Amino acid sequence: MTNTPRANDNGNARRPAAELSIAAPQTLTREGGDSLVDQIVRSIEARIDDKLLRSGARMPSIRQFADLHGVSRFTVVEAYDRLVAKGYLDSRRGSGFYVRERAPLAAPVAARAVDAAPAQLDVVWLVRNMFRQQLPPGRTPGSGLLPGDWLDGELIANGLRAISRQNQSQLLQYGNPQGFLPLRQQLQLKLAELEIAATPEQIVTTSGITQALDIVARHFTQPGDTIFVDDPAWFLMFGSFATMGTKVVGIPRLPDGPDIARLAELAAIHKPRLYVLNSVLHNPTSTSLSAAKAFQVLKIAEQHDITIVEDDIYCDLHPGPQVQPATRIAALDQLNRVIYLGGFSKTLAANLRVGFIATSPEMAKRLSDRKMLSTLTTSDIGERIVYKILSEGHYRKHVDRLRGKLDGVRDKTFKQLERIGMRIDIAAPAGLFVWADAGCDTTLLAERALEEHILLAPGALFSPSQLPSTRMRINVASMSDMAVLRFFEREIGRLQGK
Amino acid sequence: MTNTPRANDNGNARRPAAELSIAAPQTLTREGGDSLVDQIVRSIEARIDDKLLRSGARMPSIRQFADLHGVSRFTVVEAYDRLVAKGYLDSRRGSGFYVRERAPLAAPVAARAVDAAPAQLDVVWLVRNMFRQQLPPGRTPGSGLLPGDWLDGELIANGLRAISRQNQSQLLQYGNPQGFLPLRQQLQLKLAELEIAATPEQIVTTSGITQALDIVARHFTQPGDTIFVDDPAWFLMFGSFATMGTKVVGIPRLPDGPDIARLAELAAIHKPRLYVLNSVLHNPTSTSLSAAKAFQVLKIAEQHDITIVEDDIYCDLHPGPQVQPATRIAALDQLNRVIYLGGFSKTLAANLRVGFIATSPEMAKRLSDRKMLSTLTTSDIGERIVYKILSEGHYRKHVDRLRGKLDGVRDKTFKQLERIGMRIDIAAPAGLFVWADAGCDTTLLAERALEEHILLAPGALFSPSQLPSTRMRINVASMSDMAVLRFFEREIGRLQGK
Structure with missing residues (x-):
């Protein structure tokens, strides 16, 4: 195996193939809820979002990847196909798979969208990651939503069934x-x-x-x-x-x-x-x-x-x-x-x-x-x-319950965050978010977090002028995984030391 | 009963009350599928769209309307409320109900939407009427959709039920x-x-x-x-x-x-x-x-x-x-x-x-x-x-059936239209529409049609410069009510004679 372009690449490979050890998931497991395909997809996505795999890099061939990680070629084909469908990889006929060039989220102000130089508004990676449902809910303190298991899917399912029984012409x-x-x-x-x-x-x-x-x-x-x-x-x-x-x-x-x-x-x-x-x-x-x-x-x-x-x-x-x-x-x-x-x-x-x-x-x-x-x-x-x-009067009870649950986790989260050195200067705790001060550049922190499959929402994103910030938005309902606190403790210390 | 503003109008009535005989449905019936409320609502809507009831006109009081038509006041209250909710009437406290001023559909080109003079783009009445589901399907040759009973509501209802059984977190x-x-x-x-x-x-x-x-x-x-x-x-x-x-x-x-x-x-x-x-x-x-x-x-x-x-x-x-x-x-x-x-x-x-x-x-x-x-x-x-x-392969059979039904009605419709003097110059009949030439201004024809609860799509609407036209778009699947043909025969003759 080699990291340089092969002779039969048809001249398409512009950069050396990605490091296999980087492209591949660190640990694939056959236990737990996620399929091997899910794990491979998630891992490669995170590495691309984190720019560890750069645009244009060639991915290991399907056989290389399968051999190295002891998975079937079928699994790798499915994972690569899904990454192509999601826009992470390009498939070039006869040459292999490459990391796609990503388009910027925002078009330039009042300019031809096609040919002008993009005004880099770097919300793209967080917004795209917001939609990466594969991240475990306890590891998405950057999310703006309540975790799925806090909500009431049965309410929605009942609604769908009721509509299916209504006058169909509607x-x-x-x-x-x-x-x-x-x-x-x-x-x-x-x-x-x-x-x-x-x-x-x-x-x-x-x-x-x-x-x-x-x-x-x-x-x-x-x-x-x-x-x-x-x-x-x-x-x-x-x-x-x-x-x-x-x-x-x-x-x-x-x-x-x-x-x-x-x-x-x-x-x-x-x-x-x-x-x-x-x-x-x-x-x-x-x-x-x-x-x-x-x-x-x-x-x-x-x-x-x-x-x-x-x-x-x-x-x-x-x-x-x-x-x-x-x-x-x-x-x-x-x-x-x-x-x-x-x-x-x-x-x-x-x-x-x-x-x-x-x-x-x-x-x-x-x-x-x-x-x-x-x-x-x-x-x-x-x-x-x-x-x-x-x-039908279900809504009031439902939101009462949500507020109660939020109150239950908020105090605990505040204490945990303060214990590891974050500053929280809020008069009256309420709602879903806390705007915590980590004392270090939270954009760097968020980039590090993605490597460990943790989604953060760094303060710079919320600044109309994208100024760097030591703040970040933390969803108090999405802090159930202790790995997130351990990550904060370790990485904030390291970044503050810089 | 009187058509002039009453003394207790609080000075709000700018124009005389609408003619009761115009504001009211011509014939209310307790037979058939439509409720009295539906009938009243539909009738008043049509009169407003058709400008028989003009902006600012005061509606008969609830008691007047109820007495004149032998319906309960509750029925009239419900009908008026629905017309308020639909934006056809305004309710002024202590004064009664008035025909609303209607906003134009299109905002002026690149201008402040709030304060500029509107560029009159008169698609408003047809588009709004497209959404008036109360019109009987056989009387909407101007519609762009297939009639509801041609479509397969059970396919959709099955889909809703299937989704209600899926993993709810999705x-x-x-x-x-x-x-x-x-x-x-x-x-x-x-x-x-x-x-x-x-x-x-x-x-x-x-x-x-x-x-x-x-x-x-x-x-x-x-x-x-x-x-x-x-x-x-x-x-x-x-x-x-x-x-x-x-x-x-x-x-x-x-x-x-x-x-x-x-x-x-x-x-x-x-x-x-x-x-x-x-x-x-x-x-x-x-x-x-x-x-x-x-x-x-x-x-x-x-x-x-x-x-x-x-x-x-x-x-x-x-x-x-x-x-x-x-x-x-x-x-x-x-x-x-x-x-x-x-x-x-x-x-x-x-x-x-x-x-x-x-x-x-x-x-x-x-x-x-x-x-x-x-x-x-x-x-x-x-x-x-x-x-x-x-x-699941249902779609192909479904659209095959739709095309078959369209072929079934199209020839008949063409013959009927040609018999009453419309010109149809199409090489290969296909699809949902025929672009028929009525030999008279179809905008005038469409205005007359709405009085009889028939929705037409006059040619001027389809012209990028809104030029008057003798053409109109006829939906061959929505011509089942013979009253429409009778209307064409009578009114086209009258308009051509002008």
């Missing part, structure tokens, strides 16, 4: 472009509990909060406009807004809401069209807006004619004002200047893709038309399932 | 952003039958063709760029592309494909980024591209560096080359310059929202990233259902 035609009406009626009740008055005609369903943000931003901005976001904030937005050619400016987030002085100053300079923020259980800090801050933000928005987009995706994980005060700007403003977004990806199932927009009746019509032009309708299968769960 | 987390892999593997086989070679990594699933067009157009164009479309063509595109600030230019469509001389001439003038066309069973004419035309289009596209977007949504309704020659440009080009789009809204169920893009591996990655930024993932519930139907 599934064959298009749904209502504004969203399934009975669900919008349920959402009216939900919003009323938050002191936000909205009739069903003021609500438009979307394919998750992501589509809601996309529709709103496209409606309100044109290239060159500015959008304010929290700093730190949910990073997928940065890429999405950048492809629209808008300028994204971060407003520093303090424990009780935005830095008001900075907001006023930047609003005067940039005249933004939109300010997108989480009032409640802000991602990534899990802090919420005080009443005073909510009022001040609204006043500044009125002064500078800024539309506020209040993304309340973590709404149902909030423990109530007795634990952590939280004011929604929409409750003050009543959907005049505030566009309120919600959804069920965090509490029911991400795959249902059910989110919604609540806004003025006039804007709801416009955004519904926008939605129609970009996806015609949303599938109402997911919307009918959420409707059933809400209307 | 539904709780996000799906693969590029789309459910086993479905993409099935699509590879489907494309191979069309002589288009595409691996699963070259395929990206979308929420119907609509999202595919949205993603592709956003990726390739910036405001001011030109997109070519067929003339006539599917009208939702015009609105979608207009909101992106692109210029839409129509290429005249002849029976065997585009007018090549005109295409060459316009390509040199406009230097378009994209040319979107249906090669097979073109909407609205149901004609297909000859081999010679396909080659010429591709040559011109190469010469002017135009990316071709081949929308093949009617693919599976095509009867085969022995009936109507049909060449896909992607079969010539093999996904270099051609982006191929397909989907299952026409043949399985519109509500599943399953479409796909096939393109080069590199472009698939980029478009998959675009999709991630706009909707994160598609729900893979619909994708798993389509996968099950394709992989």
Whole structure:
């Protein structure tokens, strides 16, 4: 066996073949739940994401790999095929398998996507890894979701069965472009509990909060406009807004809401069209807006004619004002200047893709038309399932249980993190995340973590300007594997020592 | 009872109350499948769409309506509430119900959506009406879908049940952003039958063709760029592309494909980024591209560096080359310059929202990233259902049956239409539509038709420049109600006489 290109490579190999010892899983096991194919796929993916296997590198041949690791060639063929299907490898006829060139996630701002130099927005690897379901749930503290075994699959399965028994003609035609009406009626009740008055005609369903943000931003901005976001904030937005050619400016987030002085100053300079923020259980800090801050933000928005987009995706994980005060700007403003977004990806199932927009009746019509032009309708299968769960009263009990479980693990996680030297300066613990300070560059830490199949969400990702950070977002529900703590203890010490 | 505003109107009524005899259904019946509420809702909707009830008009009070029509007030309350929820009426506290101002469908080109004067793109009423499922299926010759009772709801219901029995964790987390892999593997086989070679990594699933067009157009164009479309063509595109600030230019469509001389001439003038066309069973004419035309289009596209977007949504309704020659440009080009789009809204169920893009591996990655930024993932519930139907071999039999039924009704419909004086100049009858010439302005005809609860698709809608037309698109599967033919016979005569 050799690491240099063979004579029969047809001249396609541009770089030496990957080190076999790197390309291969460190330990393949026939015990546990994962198949050998799964293990090989996961291991190679991690090495590519981590850039241990570089673009263009030739993979060991199927026979080489099989011989070296004592697995059948069939297993290797299947693993390589899956890596090709996932875009990790290229198969070149007669030459073998190569690590693919990866495309950058975000297209250059307002430029020809095909030929311009990409503006490197390095959210690609975390976002792609978010979708790598093969990672064991206890090893994904960087994930934004609750672990699958915390959620209630039976609720969803019951919903599917109920729909399969309904009048079938409903599934064959298009749904209502504004969203399934009975669900919008349920959402009216939900919003009323938050002191936000909205009739069903003021609500438009979307394919998750992501589509809601996309529709709103496209409606309100044109290239060159500015959008304010929290700093730190949910990073997928940065890429999405950048492809629209808008300028994204971060407003520093303090424990009780935005830095008001900075907001006023930047609003005067940039005249933004939109300010997108989480009032409640802000991602990534899990802090919420005080009443005073909510009022001040609204006043500044009125002064500078800024539309506020209040993304309340973590709404149902909030423990109530007795634990952590939280004011929604929409409750003050009543959907005049505030566009309120919600959804069920965090509490029911991400795959249902059910989110919604609540806004003025006039804007709801416009955004519904926008939605129609970009996806015609949303599938109402997911919307009918959420409707059933809400209307039958299962939802409240379910989210009560989730909050209880979060409270159960949060304290323990905080103590463990603090014991190994991380700093957690949070006034009122709540929600899914803790924004911990590791005292070292967490991007380096995250890269090291992936080698050990641990998914982290380093602070730089949440920075609108991708500044390096010693913070990272930790999902307190995904810290059950002690290997993660051991990793932190060892690697943070090593990185701090550098 | 009176038609003028009452003294206790709080000054809100800007116009006299609607004529009771107009606002009310002509004939309410307690027989048949529709509830009284449904009948009232449908009747008032039609009158609003038809502008017999104008924006701002006050509706009769609930008591007035109930007394006049001998129905309970509860029935009227429910009907009015549903009309409010659907955006047809406004409820003003203490004053009553009013016909809402309707927003235009398309936002102005590259302008502030909020404050600019709307560019009237009058697709709004047909698109909204497409979603009015209350219209009886035999009275919707303007619809783009097969009637619900032609489709197989049991196939979909079986799929839902099967998914409800699968490993539930699959539904709780996000799906693969590029789309459910086993479905993409099935699509590879489907494309191979069309002589288009595409691996699963070259395929990206979308929420119907609509999202595919949205993603592709956003990726390739910036405001001011030109997109070519067929003339006539599917009208939702015009609105979608207009909101992106692109210029839409129509290429005249002849029976065997585009007018090549005109295409060459316009390509040199406009230097378009994209040319979107249906090669097979073109909407609205149901004609297909000859081999010679396909080659010429591709040559011109190469010469002017135009990316071709081949929308093949009617693919599976095509009867085969022995009936109507049909060449896909992607079969010539093999996904270099051609982006191929397909989907299952026409043949399985519109509500599943399953479409796909096939393109080069590199472009698939980029478009998959675009999709991630706009909707994160598609729900893979619909994708798993389509996968099950394709992989278990039900699909081929199902579409064979659909084509057989279409052949059964098409000849009869053609004869009926020709007998009442419509002109049909089609060489090889195939597909779902006929592009019939009524010899009068079909926009006027469509307006009259809505008064009688008949949905037509007038030619002007399919014109990129909304030019008046004597043509209209007739869905041969939705002509079962003889009242439609009687309507044509009577009204076309009347309009031709004008």
